[in-house]
Amino acid sequence: MTFSELKQRCAEQGIKYAYGRFKKPTEPPHLVAFEVSSENFIADNIVYKKIHQMQMDYTFLDKDLVTQNKIEDNILGDIPWEKTDEIYLQQDECWQVSYMFNIEEE
DSSP states (O other), X not given: OOHHHHHHHHHHTTOOEEESOOSSOOOSSEEEEEEEEEOOEEETTXXXXXEEEXXXXXXXXXXXXXXXXXXXXXXXXXXXXXXXXXXXXXXXXXXXXXXXXXXXXX
């Protein structure tokens, strides 16, 4: 998957998405993705393939299995991913679960 494919898949599923942050306050449910590190393929001191280790936070007010299944089956369905436990963000009065996966440079 690439950055543009991730954005396109979120739009196709009707889920609000931003890389890094939304420019305006955005009510949940929504997805925010960001790079946490890289795992590049390097040989002879040259980066041959850039691989971005990503985290995508799904923030929601009420548990919605339909939306969560869209994320897991349709957006991330063809790549390996892991997810965290759901946590309650008391300050924001919402829930969040994070997905970890890799994106290759376009």
